[in-house]
Amino acid sequence: MNKASKYILLVVVCLVVPSAVVWNFLPGWLGDYPKVYNIVHRVTAVYMTIVTTWLVISFANSFRKLGEQHNVPHQQYLNSFISVLKIVLIFIAVIVVIAIMLDKDPSTLIAGLGAASAILMLAFQDTIKGLVAGIRLTSNNMLAVGDRITVPAAGIDGLVEEIMLTTVKVRNFDNTIVTISPQALVDGSFQNWKGMAEKRGRKVVRKVFFDFRSIVKDNEGIVNLTRYRQHMEQWLRKHPHVLKDNIIMVHQLDATPTGLPVEFVFWLDEQKVPLFEELISEIMEQAYAEATIFGLRVYQQFPEQ
Numbered sequence: 001m002n003k004a005s006k007y008i009l010l011v012v013v014c015l016v017v018p019s020a021v022v023w024n025f026l027p028g029w030l031g032d033y034p035k036v037y038n039i040v041h042r043v044t045a046v047y048m049t050i051v052t053t054w055l056v057i058s059f060a061n062s063f064r065k066l067g068e069q070h071n072v073p074h075q076q077y078l079n080s081f082i083s084v085l086k087i088v089l090i091f092i093a094v095i096v097v098i099a100i101m102l103d104k105d106p107s108t109l110i111a112g113l114g115a116a117s118a119i120l121m122l123a124f125q126d127t128i129k130g131l132v133a134g135i136r137l138t139s140n141n142m143l144a145v146g147d148r149i150t151v152p153a154a155g156i157d158g159l160v161e162e163i164m165l166t167t168v169k170v171r172n173f174d175n176t177i178v179t180i181s182p183q184a185l186v187d188g189s190f191q192n193w194k195g196m197a198e199k200r201g202r203k204v205v206r207k208v209f210f211d212f213r214s215i216v217k218d219n220e221g222i223v224n225l226t227r228y229r230q231h232m233e234q235w236l237r238k239h240p241h242v243l244k245d246n247i248i249m250v251h252q253l254d255a256t257p258t259g260l261p262v263e264f265v266f267w268l269d270e271q272k273v274p275l276f277e278e279l280i281s282e283i284m285e286q287a288y289a290e291a292t293i294f295g296l297r298v299y300q301q302f303p304e305q
Helices: 004-032 033-071 077-104 106-123 127-138 181-188 196-198 224-238 274-294
Strands: 147-149 156-161 168-172 177-180 203-209 248-253 258-270
Touching: 004 177, 004 274, 033 177, 077 106, 127 181, 156 177, 156 196, 177 181, 203 274, 258 274
Parallel strands: none
Antiparallel strands: 147 156, 156 168, 168 177, 203 258, 248 258
């Protein structure tokens, strides 16, 4: 708990205790003055209700900040729960204050709100939908603060900074802030790059198309493309930035009218986009250059004259 939270809690407690003392001693002090007693009694009750609600909300905010500082798992759950709790507490406090001022039983007022439940549901529909969507996102481990997500339709490509009841705040890599509703993420589709970060690398899949006329056997009767595939696979296994524990494969795919495709599949240990793309370029340039040593020609379609 930070210093600000401690200060708020101390102030609120100091406000609650005096009102509780006044409440207990009111009958002895003003028992002989019914009208004055009734007014002071109601004012004290309203004051205690407001301060107690503030105290509970302050405690809730302190728990949320504590969770953020210690990186509590499923922090989104805590944020959503606290947000809903605050709304419920404020709603109940308003009902209690009105009941005190009108000298009515709070349960009677709450029962009378049944007819207005449809209006309340309409007013809080975004909050309710956001809560349900947020629970679905977090319970299924689909999204968490710190994840990198991509939502092309919303122009989002960045890190999740905050997940609230009705909004998810994302900081794009150009430092712009974009907000989107949890409901939109659940109803639509988005790409979460968390798996890539957990795997400690990024997968690379590239294809090279070779001219069929350049695929021949050598003096020993071995096809040059076979030698090339084996050579490039061994070369990749020795590359310092290629992850050895992941798939490393150089294999041919089904023939096409534009040549025979050979697919390169491997993982790089670099995740930052500029360095990642630079490594891919260097590796594939090597793949093209090595092909000529084995007598292979990369397919190239020339424009009609």
